[in-house]
Amino acid sequence: MTATATGSPGVDLERSYRRLLRALPPAYRRAREREMVDVMLELSPPDRRRPRFADAFDIAAIAVRQWIRVLFLPSRGEVRTAAAGLAVIVPLLLAYPVGQVTYLLMPLVRWLVAPQGQPDYFSTRNSFELRAFLWMHGGWLVWAFWAAAIVCLLIGKSKIARFPAAAGTVVFGAFFVGLVTNNFQRTMVMNAGWMVVQIVAVGLLARPATVEHGRRLVPPRILVLIALVAGGLGVTQTSLGGVLYIVNYSPLHPWLIAGALLAAALASLWSATGRVVLPFLVALLLPLLACRIAFPGLIDRATPNTFDYLPLTEGAFGVVTLVLLYAGSRLASSAAADFRARSQVKRVHPRP
Known part of the structure; x- marks a missing residue:
């Protein structure tokens, strides 16, 4: 009392x-x-x-x-919005892996169709040269696995999507070891586009119900149309530099990473099992951060004009900025609600 x-x-x-x-x-x-x-x-x-x-x-x-x-902690409405946004992001992610597969396989196609002895290509076609090509341009296999995983997510086969995603991660790990031991040569798989697909796709695979919820909020025809446009852009624009510029060179890429991460986190926070997405994202970033610390000279000498560029600092800045903006908007909303409640109390119970 x-x-x-x-x-x-x-x-x-x-x-x-x-x-x-x-x-x-x-x-x-x-x-x-x-x-x-x-x-x-x-x-x-x-x-x-x-x-x-x-x-x-x-x-x-x-x-x-x-x-x-x-x-x-997002509201129910914010979770629905984030889930719908992720449903749109998933087919958009197809542009980069499809484009990279096309980009990395074009030299092989030219090598296969070029006449014997062509100056710009291998003079012979033997197994040694084929193995050398697959090692130097083998990033296409990683991107092919991740494109398959994204397609499975898009059509609602989340359980099946885990298999190509796991295979892509294993292949990427093998390439990563080779890149470190070979002074980061041919690092076509180590760029901003890779980080977007790897982090977001693994996060979504950890919580497939998030994608399923978003697919119910967005008409399927729109998702199919986005996937077709993204895949077409990946095939046609990668060789012309369009998609590569947007994801690798443009200042937009840290914001793409940050926005995708924030949407994945918001869409998963309401369920207890959905929170597993956050440790997955951290686990994926740790090897890259450890490599940056262990090999500062190899990575820091890379610039945004090369495929060796690892946008860890810019991506982290984008994530922190978006999180602070989100928290600020929630604080402003809470303050406005408190002001309205106080005003209502004063109208109902005015002071004498």
Whole structure:
């Protein structure tokens, strides 16, 4: 029961508890303040004037949890929007792997159709030269696996999509070891486009229900149309530099990475199993960050004008910026809701 005697220990204790409860988000405090104060006063000795340390610690822990929910936990509407956005992002991701497969296989096609002894190509066609080509241009296999995984996600075969995704990751790991030991030569698989597809696709595969939910929100014809346009752009524009420029050279690529990561996280946060996406994303970034730390000279000398460029710093900046903007918008929304609630209380119960 709330104390009422002016100047008594109970009044001082109640005031102290109410001051501590100001750390809570406004909406949560309005709903729970009276109940929490009554419970803490009933559990306190009659002569106590200051809150116990355990009570202050509990209030601080509740405040941290509730502010995290206010700032970062998306609403149902935001989850639906993010899921629909991911349903559109998945077919858009086809542009890059399809384009890379085309780009990396074009030399093989030219080698196969070129006359024997052509100066610009291999003079003979033997197994050694074929193996050398597949090693130097073997990134097409990684991209082919990931294109297959994305297509499976697009048509609703999430369980099947895990197999080409796992195969693509294993092949990429083999190439990564070879790239490190060979001074990062022919690093066609180590660029911003790879990071977008690898991180987002693995995150979506960890929580396929997110993709399924988004597919129910977007008409299938629109998704098929986006996939066809993206695949066509990948085939036709990669050789002309269009898709390669947008994803590799343009300042847009860190924002593409950041936006895709944020959408995947928001669309997965509401379910307990969906939160597995976040450790997956971190696990994928750790090898790249470790390589950047272990081989700073090899990576830092690369520039945005080469395929060796690893946009880790820019991608991290984009993620942090978007997260801060999102948290700021949630804070502004919470403040506006608190102001409306206070105004309504003043209209219903005006001061005498």
